[in-house]
Amino acid sequence: MLAHLIEELPQLIVNGLVVGTILALPAIGFTAIYAVLRFPNFTVASHATMGAYAGFVANVWFGLPVLPSLAVAFIVPAISGLVCDEYVLKPLRRTSAATGPMAAAIAAVALTIALENVIRFVFGNDLRGYDLPVYRDWRFDLGFAFLRVGPQQVENAAISVVVMAALFTFLAFTRTGKMMRAVADNPMLASIKGINAETVARLASLIGMGLVGVGGMLLGLDTSIDPLTGFRAVLTVFAAAVVGGLGSIPGAVVGAMVVGIGEELSLLVLDASYRTAVGFVAILVVLTFRPRGILGERAY
């Protein structure tokens, strides 16, 4: 039993880390929007899919390499996220301070279904794959266990880490980033200091959905894409954001790692079909002991 555990553990942790780094991007996007706009924008599912398809169009139809395609996967959902918020969700949020966010959250669920079907209408239900070679995994002999790591996964994880680092740099060192953090921490105080909350809200939607789009494409690079790509990942993304602390960007990264590694390690004791439940058990456990999530809701 112990030998079996030692043999499997390194591989499961590596698999979990890779899953976690990819999940972190949409989780950050979701939580950043929550931090500034104070409502859960459930359109992340369709925007992740939109990112995957935008990247697909750039990569397969226009023959662009992966990195420029990722830029397209950022831009298209970012613009869509901004437009959706401006014309659909914002008017609903403003109807009432008490019920507005709830109305916007419910409208976001409807909107995500509508967007998913727009994608279905344009691209059809067929599976699509990026124009990328599939490489055999690298294998490492650890002495007590074999470890296999895929080049594509390493590349995806590296892209995700670079994007996260850029985001943290932006939030920490730029004037606009500091404005965003100020609004997230205390909108009233930020407004007294002359920060335009409207601009910051738009920026949050733009960057948040852009990150979700990049996450969607990274998911697609590793698998194939269809109109349900984002929807399949979204429950885990929510779980990651909530576990880390809804509204906390580092929390989203920690939450994604906890959920990613937790789901993989659960295979030691559970059947694979119960993996999705692990994210929700993690929510239950973390919120029981830390009702505001692992890192609380401080935005940064």
Place this chain on the structure above:
Amino acid sequence: MPNRLTRRALAAGLALSPLLAPAVVRAQAEPIRLGTLTPLTGAGGPYGPAMRKALEGVVEAVNSAGGVAGRRIQLYGEDSQTNPDAAVRAARKLIDVDRVSAIMGTWASAVTTAVAPLCWESRTMLFTVSGADSITQLPHRGYIIRTQPNSTLQISKLAEFLGAQGAKRIFILAAQTPFALTNRQVLEREMPKYGGQLLDQVIYDKDKTVFRSEVDQALRARPDFIFLNGYTPDVTILLRELYRAGWTGGKVAPAYAINQRLLDSLPAEVTNGAFTWAPSPDLESPAFKRLQTLLGTQDPDPYSCQTNDHASLAALAIAKAGAWTGDAIRENVRKISQGDGERVTEVTEGLKLLAAGREINYAGASGACDFTDTGDILTCPFRYEQAEGAKLKTVRVS
């Protein structure tokens, strides 16, 4: 006393006159009513119209040859909408208003399951192309005949194929579906007959996006063949993972999972060598060739082949019985489809032989059409294909 034609005499005369009239005239009498409940819309929509046309072809042929039991067949068609609610309403209309003696061509298992009780309660025969094992396990008292192989037969055929490929150690990676457990049980039971064994099964959540650890679990068991019992999106990911993991052993999946869509979305080296299997029409049968002409296609789908047989079986059973009730069809359908009778593949040929008092054994476009007591087909041809260069090539049909 003058010879007066009383109303009673007139009525008696009219009642007897059809018996005295020649067959052609009698065919103008009250027609035999049969119903179709194919999916013209909904998920089955792509199949329904051809299924209906295949049924109509048989009815036209029978009517042109003078009908059955001296009567024409009148077909009443409804759309199941691939929706149990809509199908139940349509079936009620067919049974209560149109008074059909058989309903043919139900496609989705959920539709068939919903319509079946109406049929057996009203003694209406139900011919279906649905595959779920549970359908023929319903208490239908013989009123259901199914031309689609159930999943037990499909897995038994897979075991036979894997045995022929020399597979000894099989591992199943299965999506979480109602048939995953049954399939495993059947494969576990069947493999030893061909010198192989089922090592284990991992049931995965098909909505996940990464299956690396599931693939690792499969590979640790050291199989020589992996059965990917899922749907296209998850099987795509599994094939990619297997390739990355350096898997060079055999892989097999249902034809609805590894289809051209999947092959187009993955590099060929990932899918090369993967086997698929699926129930197949009897490609060599004259009935199949006639159906090709009727439908104007070289590749009629399996469901059209089956509904073509539904209409033929119903017409022949009615001819054998000399009666056109659901009970008559139920009692006689096996008498004309199996046994030692003369083999026929065409409905009018069968009608002639029956009229001459001969026994027949009908085999149609979908296969032998031999049924168990519970209404399942005993066997049917299967088509085995292998992916090579992003195309499927037929390995064998048997």
